[in-house]
Amino acid sequence: MANTQFPPNKQTITRLQGTLDSRKKLKKSQYIWYLFLAPTLIGILLFMAYPILESLRLSFFNSNGTIESFTGLNNFKRVLTSQNFWNAVWNTFYIGFFQILITVPLGFVFASLINNVSRGQNFLKVIFFLPNVTSIVAASMIFAFVLHPEMGIMNFALAKLGLPTSTWLSDPSTAKWAVILLSIWHWIGFVIIICLANLQSISSEMYEAAKIDGASGIQQWLFITIPNMSGTFAFLLITGWIGALQRFNEVYVLGGPNGSPARSIQTMGAFIYERGFTGFEFGIASAATYIMFMIILIFTFINLKVSGMKI
Incomplete structure (x- = not known):
């Protein structure tokens, strides 16, 4: 003791x-x-x-901001049976899908090229990342001018090259692609910076061993670089989809709350804004907000399962 x-x-x-x-x-x-x-x-x-x-x-009330009455789940029913809402869902997924499909591979290729440059890497990073720090509202206004059917630079350049011009934002078939081009231009710098960070963290010993075994540059890129980038690709896919499903600013500037022309670029965020702040149906807008939240949650969960990422 x-x-x-x-x-x-x-x-x-x-x-x-x-x-x-x-x-x-x-x-x-x-x-x-x-x-x-x-x-x-x-x-x-x-x-x-x-x-x-x-x-x-x-979301459980019929409200115009001053007068309210309890409606239960009726607001959710009205949103889920609205053709305009499902059109907005389609537009959101369409624009997001092609934005991510083009931007992630293209950003990765640019990042790989920049990573092999011996001089001027920082300058190239700044040039490519500059659009990402630009206000999306200001960028959208510039794009609206560039794509103007009569005074726009795009049609002027196409005409000089002898190619057919387009009405762009006045045609439902091309308006979506105008938003996609703007989104690619604005987001690709972020993709490049993230990919570069991962590329520079890959051990040089792996490449040296591959060179000794006689692997070419393309083979090293295919069998060393790409497999080591899987986590980064998953991260970019998930964050890209979360941002795409919440898209609002650019489509509002280019097409207004109803996504003109003919609601071809109206997204879920724009639908919520239209019903809440144009139609003063705050109950409908709130119900649509929670439906959008559930769509994002489910889609993110699916992405996590497919990519194998752990929270």
């Missing part, structure tokens, strides 16, 4: 008192950090948590 001195001597008491004092000081310092966090927490509660809960409440 351990020899314990009782009552404790002055040295032991002093040591214990010092430990208690240090713990009290630590607790007081923790309260100071909570004070620093308080503004952010209050902002989250006021501008994120409250709107989410209020939107959930409104």
Whole structure:
């Protein structure tokens, strides 16, 4: 049995008192950090948590902002039976699919080329990433001018080359591709930077061993680079789809809330805005918001399962 001195001597008491004092000081310092966090927490509660809960409440009411009446699940039924909503869903997936299908492989190819450049890498990174930090609203307005059927630079260039011109944003068959081109231009810099970060993290020893075994540059790219990029591709696919399913700014600038011409570029986000802030049907808009949230959640879950990524 351990020899314990009782009552404790002055040295032991002093040591214990010092430990208690240090713990009290630590607790007081923790309260100071909570004070620093308080503004952010209050902002989250006021501008994120409250709107989410209020939107959930409104989804069960017929509301124009002033007069409300309880309707239960009727708002969800009206949204799910609306042809305009499903047209918006189709447009959202169509634009998102081709944007990702083109941007991810193209961005990866550009990143591979930049990674092999010995000089000027930083300059190329800045040039390609510049569109990503440009305001999407400003970029959309510039694209609207570029694609103007009479004064636009695009038709002017096509005419000079002897190629057929197009009405672009006035034709439902080409309006979607105008949005896709804008999205590719705006997003490709992000894809390039992410791919470059992964490319530069791949061990050079793997390439050296492949060279010794006689592998060509293409074979190294196919059997070393691409397999090591699988996690990055999965990340880009998931983040790309989340952003694509929430698309609003560019289609609003180019086609308004109803996605003109003929609702050909109206997305789910634009449909929600149209019903809420043009038609003043806040209950319908709130119900559509939660349906869009469930679509994004389900689609993201499928992407995670397919890609094998773990949360």
